[in-house]
Amino acid sequence: MTANDKKxxxxxxxxxxxxxxxxxxxxxxxxxxxxxxxxxxxxxxIHCQHRGLEDCQLSRRGKVHSFSVIMQQPTQFFxxxxxxxxxxxxxxxxxxxxxxxxxxxxDLRIGMPVELVIEKLGDDEQGNEVMxxxxxxxxx
Amino acid sequence: xxSIKELQELRKIYIGGIGIVRFQRYDDxxxxxxxxQAILNCLDDxxxxxxDIQSAFCxxxxxxxxxxxxxxxxxxxxxxxxxxxxxxxxxxxxxxxLGYQMVATELYDIVIAVGFEKMGRGLLASTAFKPWExxxxxxxxxxxxxxxxxRYMTDYGATEEDFARVVVLERKNANLxxxxxxxxSGEVTIEEVLNSRVxxxxxxxxxxxxxxxxxxxxxLCSQDKLKSRISKEKKIEVAAAVHTTGFYGGESIxxxxxxxxxxxxxxQAWEISGYGPEDMDVxxxxxxxxxxxxxxxxDLGFCKPGEAPHLLKEGYFNIGGKLxxxxxxxxxGCGHPLGxxxxxxxxxxxxxxxxxxxxxxxxxxxIGLCHSSGAGPNAVVTILxx
Ligand SMILES: [Zn+2]
Numbered sequence: 001m002t003a004n005d006k007k008x009x010x011x012x013x014x015x016x017x018x019x020x021x022x023x024x025x026x027x028x029x030x031x032x033x034x035x036x037x038x039x040x041x042x043x044x045x046i047h048c049q050h051r052g053l054e055d056c057q058l059s060r061r062g063k064v065h066s067f068s069v070i071m072q073q074p075t076q077f078f079x080x081x082x083x084x085x086x087x088x089x090x091x092x093x094x095x096x097x098x099x100x101x102x103x104x105x106x107d108l109r110i111g112m113p114v115e116l117v118i119e120k121l122g123d124d125e126q127g128n129e130v131m132x133x134x135x136x137x138x139x140x
Numbered sequence: 141x142x143s144i145k146e147l148q149e150l151r152k153i154y155i156g157g158i159g160i161v162r163f164q165r166y167d168d169x170x171x172x173x174x175x176x177q178a179i180l181n182c183l184d185d186x187x188x189x190x191x192d193i194q195s196a197f198c199x200x201x202x203x204x205x206x207x208x209x210x211x212x213x214x215x216x217x218x219x220x221x222x223x224x225x226x227x228x229x230x231x232x233x234x235x236x237x238l239g240y241q242m243v244a245t246e247l248y249d250i251v252i253a254v255g256f257e258k259m260g261r262g263l264l265a266s267t268a269f270k271p272w273e274x275x276x277x278x279x280x281x282x283x284x285x286x287x288x289x290x291r292y293m294t295d296y297g298a299t300e301e302d303f304a305r306v307v308v309l310e311r312k313n314a315n316l317x318x319x320x321x322x323x324x325s326g327e328v329t330i331e332e333v334l335n336s337r338v339x340x341x342x343x344x345x346x347x348x349x350x351x352x353x354x355x356x357x358x359x360l361c362s363q364d365k366l367k368s369r370i371s372k373e374k375k376i377e378v379a380a381a382v383h384t385t386g387f388y389g390g391e392s393i394x395x396x397x398x399x400x401x402x403x404x405x406x407x408q409a410w411e412i413s414g415y416g417p418e419d420m421d422v423x424x425x426x427x428x429x430x431x432x433x434x435x436x437x438x439d440l441g442f443c444k445p446g447e448a449p450h451l452l453k454e455g456y457f458n459i460g461g462k463l464x465x466x467x468x469x470x471x472x473g474c475g476h477p478l479g480x481x482x483x484x485x486x487x488x489x490x491x492x493x494x495x496x497x498x499x500x501x502x503x504x505x506x507i508g509l510c511h512s513s514g515a516g517p518n519a520v521v522t523i524l525x526x
Contacts, residue, residue: 011272011275011276012272012275046388047388065291066287066288066290066291067287067290068280068282068283068284068286068287068290068340068341068343069338069340069341070277070280070283070340071337071338071339071340071341072339074274074277074279074280075274075277075279077271077274077275078274078275078276078277079275079276079277080276080277084277086276086277086278086283087287087290088287097278099276110290110291110294121275121276130275132276
């Protein structure tokens, strides 16, 4: 098998769209306006219990709300490599949990502007490249 | 649904007895061995027999089907309803609350709340996360704590020394508690905490409660059923027992706003008991990771957001301080067998109110609050008074 044969699979289908550049897909409630990520598969608003949420495209840029750097292997199901950093990013629409990338984790700061990238997380047992949504620091 | 006023008018419920086994590893015992020992200790304290117990509420996380039944079958088969309760780290405080309600509403006169846990050896499999969350490694509990800790440091200027002081306090208290993992194990210094290994920055190894085994049991009953001398002479009444779970806008990191189920549980407990934070003589605040202690005492209303580090530094939460907290060592000092922890916290408050806390006794303690939390999320607040 050559590198070109490797299939790319998302860590979970439906987290982002195929636009260039890609955006995360959330759910919005037409009744109360709340936004959720990931999109709620049952289509029910857990704020007002309205049924029939609509897909919405989330902004690609936001700010770091919190983060942590993980130094030890979490479980055997983890596809990435240790150490890794994840945290909460505040997008204009909703808070999102994601990995951070393209930076020295020591430089992570609350309030730092970040932008969405879709990047390889690791390889699964079938040799596929598992892709994930991550955020990288950007200039203001 | 009963109003606050109606809840206040339910009949008064008292502690009939308490039982605990030391929190430590029981490599050569199964959960039903040391679990049944806690029940026997409780029956002895209550001067009751198993046949006096009319229903049992059993808190546990990891043992399998019919676990409470397994524990109780070591003690006696009397055909009573046995209910298994899994509420993560608040399992046995939730069991205590259910038992309290059953007696308060006069369905039963004497019930037992039990908590027991034999912790796994090595990494624990979590069922609280979805497969894709496990693939992303979002299930690291210290890291999920750490996110809040980073925020707390940024919002209030708290330092790593402040978090280390929680560990110093609890390990100091644990030295005095024969049931604690770290009983007579010496004190730790701020420097030792700061030099311990980082698990998930800024959470360090010494911030984390040790994984140990343990079990507790508490008998709840109406006044006329109290039997042992201590339970009658140092009569401990349940003034409030409240359980809240996540509500939209709650503390889950997934949502937008920051309202908090611990605050809601405390608010309800103050309303039902008629007390306020200023009335408490001793408290237990939940902290599987030491830094959580600081935000907990703030969320419970004992001080304003960001004030706890300063109060801790000046000795406010010490035994002998203004508001002694986690006097038995807390989770950090006692160790944390998930299903037994909530009951262990309640027993610490009972010992303080009975004046049976030995060298860690808070002089003149008459009213105490116990806060547990658990994944779900769950928050349980119990107020006890003498
Ligand atoms: Zn809605």
